[in-house]
Amino acid sequence: MRAQRGDMEKPLQISVISFDGDMTLWDFLQVMRYSLKQTLTELQRQVPTQRALELTVEKMVAIRDQLAEEVKGEVWSLLEIRRRAFERTLEHVGHPDTDLAAHLDAIYRKHRFEDIELYPDVIPTFDALAPHFKLGLLSNGNTYPERCGLDGRFAFVVFSQDVQVEKPDPKIFQITAERAGCELSQMLHVGDSLRNDVMGAKNVGAPTVWLNREAVPNDTDIQPDYEVSSLTEIPEILGLRRKNKTCQ
Numbered sequence: 001m002r003a004q005r006g007d008m009e010k011p012l013q014i015s016v017i018s019f020d021g022d023m024t025l026w027d028f029l030q031v032m033r034y035s036l037k038q039t040l041t042e043l044q045r046q047v048p049t050q051r052a053l054e055l056t057v058e059k060m061v062a063i064r065d066q067l068a069e070e071v072k073g074e075v076w077s078l079l080e081i082r083r084r085a086f087e088r089t090l091e092h093v094g095h096p097d098t099d100l101a102a103h104l105d106a107i108y109r110k111h112r113f114e115d116i117e118l119y120p121d122v123i124p125t126f127d128a129l130a131p132h133f134k135l136g137l138l139s140n141g142n143t144y145p146e147r148c149g150l151d152g153r154f155a156f157v158v159f160s161q162d163v164q165v166e167k168p169d170p171k172i173f174q175i176t177a178e179r180a181g182c183e184l185s186q187m188l189h190v191g192d193s194l195r196n197d198v199m200g201a202k203n204v205g206a207p208t209v210w211l212n213r214e215a216v217p218n219d220t221d222i223q224p225d226y227e228v229s230s231l232t233e234i235p236e237i238l239g240l241r242r243k244n245k246t247c248q
Contacts (some may be wrong), residue, residue: 017129017220018138019024019136020143022124026117040055043093043100046103067081067085071084077164083101087101106157115148118150119231122231129240136156136180137159139159141165145157167191167200170204173187190208190211191208194218194224197210202224212229
């Protein structure tokens with residue numbers, strides 16, 4: 001059921017809806033770990049040493065995250081960070097090899113972008129909202145619409161690696177509103193992260209929906225305007241099931 005966090009001072013005047021990508025429209029963690037597992041299998045086949053055989057997906061994630069932190073603000077391409085992470089992973093197992101790293105990267109990319117599955121509530125929600133609102137994608141990730149079956153679904157697309165600023169920085173929400181052609185107060189932002197999505201949007205005056213699929217307790221002082229467990233609850237928030245007209 002839809003849960004409203006605090007009464008809005010006035011009814012939502014929404015013309016645009018921006019959606020987060022990873023963990024909002026698709027399960028990024030699942031496809032990422034699966035892709036790394038396939039890559040690890042190939043690495044261990046190519047480098048059958050004890051150290052390589054002891055390598056785990058968790059360690060590969062940690063290596064990538066450490067590298068990303070080291071180059072934060074300097075390298076924005078997530079694909080480049082991932083490739084470098086494979087190079088560092090091979091160094092970790094005592095087998096530095098840039099060609100093999102490129103080979104592993106190709107395997108990872110194949111699964112990462114070909115095996116993405118949208119959550120089942122995505123398409124029905126978009127079908128309900130699209131006739132009434134301008135829809136867009138605002139993501140710190142790198143899954144472009146054409147890679148996940150959403151090509152043509154968005155009026156605007158903003159990726160942090162392209163504009164070199166990431167959520168929750170106010171600037172990326174301002175850029176998004178400019179591309180959408182609306183005021184921030186007219187742009188409803190939907191995402192799974194209290195910090196990146198809810199806090200980031202609220203800090204610039206944009207109304208928010210927190211997608212909380214697993215009913216995780218909110219033990220922070222970040223309060224979304226609405227909390228939902230499924231995207232299919234959003235049309236009701238915007239009045240589409242109560243009256244046959246758009247909220248404008």
